[in-house]
Amino acid sequence: MTIVTRFAPSPTGFLHLGAARTALFNWLYARHHGGRFLLRIEDTDRKRSTTQALDAILDGLRWLGLEWDGDWVSQFARRPRHAEAAERLLAEDKAFRCYCTPGELAEMREKALQAGRTRLYDGRCRERHGAEAPSGTAPAIRFKAPLDGESVIDDLVQGEVTVANEKLDDMVLLRGDGTPTYMLAVVVDDHDMEITHVIRGDDHLTNAFRQYQLYLALGWEAPAFAHIPLIHGADGAKLSKRHGALGVESYRDDGCLPEALANYLLRLGWSHGDDEVIDLQQATAWFDLDAVGRSAGRFDAAKLENLNGHYLRAADDRRLVDLVMPRLADELAGQLAEQHAITVEARLEQGMAGLKERAKNIVELSENAMFYARKRPLPLADKALALLDSEARRHLAGLRPGLDAAVDWKADALEKLLRRFSDEERVKLGKIAQPLRAALTGAAASPGIFEIMEVLGKEETLGRLDDAIQGA
Ligand code: GLU
Numbered sequence: 001m002t003i004v005t006r007f008a009p010s011p012t013g014f015l016h017l018g019a020a021r022t023a024l025f026n027w028l029y030a031r032h033h034g035g036r037f038l039l040r041i042e043d044t045d046r047k048r049s050t051t052q053a054l055d056a057i058l059d060g061l062r063w064l065g066l067e068w069d070g071d072w073v074s075q076f077a078r079r080p081r082h083a084e085a086a087e088r089l090l091a092e093d094k095a096f097r098c099y100c101t102p103g104e105l106a107e108m109r110e111k112a113l114q115a116g117r118t119r120l121y122d123g124r125c126r127e128r129h130g131a132e133a134p135s136g137t138a139p140a141i142r143f144k145a146p147l148d149g150e151s152v153i154d155d156l157v158q159g160e161v162t163v164a165n166e167k168l169d170d171m172v173l174l175r176g177d178g179t180p181t182y183m184l185a186v187v188v189d190d191h192d193m194e195i196t197h198v199i200r201g202d203d204h205l206t207n208a209f210r211q212y213q214l215y216l217a218l219g220w221e222a223p224a225f226a227h228i229p230l231i232h233g234a235d236g237a238k239l240s241k242r243h244g245a246l247g248v249e250s251y252r253d254d255g256c257l258p259e260a261l262a263n264y265l266l267r268l269g270w271s272h273g274d275d276e277v278i279d280l281q282q283a284t285a286w287f288d289l290d291a292v293g294r295s296a297g298r299f300d301a302a303k304l305e306n307l308n309g310h311y312l313r314a315a316d317d318r319r320l321v322d323l324v325m326p327r328l329a330d331e332l333a334g335q336l337a338e339q340h341a342i343t344v345e346a347r348l349e350q351g352m353a354g355l356k357e358r359a360k361n362i363v364e365l366s367e368n369a370m371f372y373a374r375k376r377p378l379p380l381a382d383k384a385l386a387l388l389d390s391e392a393r394r395h396l397a398g399l400r401p402g403l404d405a406a407v408d409w410k411a412d413a414l415e416k417l418l419r420r421f422s423d424e425e426r427v428k429l430g431k432i433a434q435p436l437r438a439a440l441t442g443a444a445a446s447p448g449i450f451e452i453m454e455v456l457g458k459e460e461t462l463g464r465l466d467d468a469i470q471g472a
Pocket of ligand 1: 010
């Protein structure tokens with residue numbers, strides 16, 4: 001059997017973390033088993049569905065590396081097929097037309113709630129025949145849900161779960177205006193798309209029983225279900241915006257790498273021994289549903305940040321340059337004109353190994369890289385300014401001729417030169433290196449100073465030095 005999974009978001013908002021994790025689990029399960037991962041956009045709610053939300057979902061999935069197979073499917077476009085299934089159930093007496101007015105339904109609901117019944121609809125149209133139908137109302141089509149017995153689902157994460165059928169309502173399949181409900185559309189689509197495994201948040205578990213009954217009525221084999229626990233915030237409540245949980249694009253904007261977020265989401269609810277760092281390739285080899293936990297994972301921003309730092313240090317330098325350049329260009333509006341941009345890019349590529357050791361995300365990396373991009377004279381941070389007192393400037397002025405005469409402009413050679421100078425002057429190396437750092441970077445902390453000199457080159461180094469000596 002070929003495994004076929006799907007991710008079925010409604011395009012009514014961004015791709016939030018819980019949804020992204022659902023997509024990830026479906027993707028991994030399909031990839032691990034050599035199957036297919038499909039994308040269905042549940043866009044039947046025309047008022048709330050937006051193209052921005054759709055784009056955010058597609059971009060978010062691509063960014064995370066969760067490519068789907070084939071074209072994505074629009075649920076809305078399939079509504080004739082949904083209607084056809086409802087009509088068939090009607091013809092087979094497994095569904096009925098309901099003429100109840102909103103007023104009647106509200107009254108029924110009230111009564112049921114008072115009596116403590118979960119079945120809200122009282123079944124009054126079940127046996128009402130066409131001839132008795134009130135004219136002028138467009139009837140809905142409701143499912144004749146079983147009145148007794150139980151529905152049992154052997155959930156791949158939750159185990160065997162049972163519900164008494166008396167709790168299942170005669171749910172609406174097709175509304176009076178001919179539009180399908182989620183419950184009908186999802187079953188018809190999953191069947192037609194030949195989905196073998198439905199993996200989704202456990203907030204859908206109660207829907208699964210209703211969907212299961214629909215499969216039976218339609219004479220179709222139900223897929224296997226796996227309902228994964230939701231993600232909670234640090235306070236134990238369901239993760240929401242209140243916890244600062246946003247769409248995946250805001251994590252990207254905040255400097256998160258996609259592989260770090262994917263790894264983090266994977267570990268929220270799935271484990272492989274004590275392994276923490278698991279990339280998608282490794283996860284594909286290991287992933288299966290039996291290691292999905294039954295309790296909700298708690299979102300921990302610090303853990304995500306640590307993972308991000310790990311992946312950042314492991315990332316290819318050239319890729320990081322491409323991620324940093326647009327941020328620098330934004331920050332230094334207008335200063336990164338063509339020729340200078342080429343210089344800056346070359347510096348970043350050379351200096352990236354040192355820079356990436358010191359950052360936890362792309363925002364920090366970009367801030368730390370800014371000194372390679374700024375034009376002279378550099379703005380000096382307060383701490384840098386404090387390092388450049390008159391004594392320090394004297395040292396720098398003393399150092400300048402030696403640097404000017406240097407032939408070998410490499411980090412090793414420059415280090416030797418500086419050490420020799422500090423010996424001769426009888427001042428500690430730090431007394432020279434720190435002001436030098438302040439002069440060359442405008443800050444009191446940076447990657448290694450000799451490496452920076454090499455990357456900046458002689459001319460730029462001497463220029464920045466002069467600015468500092470002259471107090472520019
Ligand atoms: N469209 C539903 C949602 O976004 C998902 C339905 C499903 O996975 O069955 O929650």
